[in-house]
Amino acid sequence: MPQTTSQSDSQPETHDGPYPEGQQDAPPAPEGDLTGAIEAMLLTSDRPIAPAKIAEVLVLAGICPEETATPKAVEGVIKDLNARYESAGCAFRIEQVAGGWRVMTLPEYSGVLAAFGRLRTPTRLSRAAVETLAIIAYRQPITRAKLESIRGVACGEVAKTLMERRLVAIVGRAEELGRPMLYGTTKHFLDTFGLASIKDLPATGELPIPEEAPAVRATVADDEDEAVVAPSGDSEDGGDSDGSGTGEAESRPE
Numbered sequence: 448m449p450q451t452t453s454q455s456d457s458q459p460e461t462h463d464g465p466y467p468e469g470q471q472d473a474p475p476a477p478e479g480d481l482t483g484a485i486e487a488m489l490l491t492s493d494r495p496i497a498p499a500k501i502a503e504v505l506v507l508a509g510i511c512p513e514e515t516a517t518p519k520a521v522e523g524v525i526k527d528l529n530a531r532y533e534s535a536g537c538a539f540r541i542e543q544v545a546g547g548w549r550v551m552t553l554p555e556y557s558g559v560l561a562a563f564g565r566l567r568t569p570t571r572l573s574r575a576a577v578e579t580l581a582i583i584a585y586r587q588p589i590t591r592a593k594l595e596s597i598r599g600v601a602c603g604e605v606a607k608t609l610m611e612r613r614l615v616a617i618v619g620r621a622e623e624l625g626r627p628m629l630y631g632t633t634k635h636f637l638d639t640f641g642l643a644s645i646k647d648l649p650a651t652g653e654l655p656i657p658e659e660a661p662a663v664r665a666t667v668a669d670d671e672d673e674a675v676v677a678p679s680g681d682s683e684d685g686g687d688s689d690g691s692g693t694g695e696a697e698s699r700p701e
């Protein structure tokens with residue numbers, strides 16, 4: 448008599464989930480592979496990443512326990528990575544910019560990158576915008592009245608443009624008559640000009656004074672940015688409803 452099989456014997460065993468039986472979650476990254484994990488994050492990020500944020504991701508990804516995932520450990524791995532890049536003759540290093548770490552090319556390749564950038568349509572700042580941005584960067588936090596007294600011309604529209612480019616933001620209000628708003632630079636400003644902090648700005652005596660100020664490239668991002676300068680007085684999230692970045696009280700003289 449021929450042997451028969453039941454329905455349960457004729458069908459293969461199945462299990463829920465896209466991974467093999469007993470493995471219901473995605474396979475974790477190699478445990479302890481700090482170097483590869485940190486390098487992968489930095490290579491795929493389009494902005495600086497703070498050491499604390501890198502450490503937090505390492506814990507969430509199960510790369511290492513919380514007690515060993517510290518900003519100091521992250522900086523040690525970055526130091527080792529830069530040593531490898533140098534020995535291999537790579538054209539980039541991991542540099543500290545705007546309070547975080549980011550992969551950046553070496554200065555000696557600035558010429559070829561400038562030529563490459565000229566192939567794209569750039570977003571440039573006018574001479575008036577560059578002058579206004581420089582004053583804000585060196586004298587921040589600064590009111591519009593003080594800014595205009597230094598430049599000698601009205602700066603409302605220029606300040607509006609700088610705020611739209613996320614290079615300048617409202618960082619608070621001055622403790623004086625009318626509580627005028629204070630302007631300061633942002634983290635995007637630091638990132639654009641490759642600065643770790645405002646302290647890295649060159650001393651004013653070291654700056655050349657060209658006859659014609661060159662136009663400066665400034666990229667525009669979609670998301671918002673935090674101001675670099677600590678607010679003085681009550682902080683404000685943005686400019687006025689008319690987009691000029693100034694208030695009625697700001698028109699009063701200081």
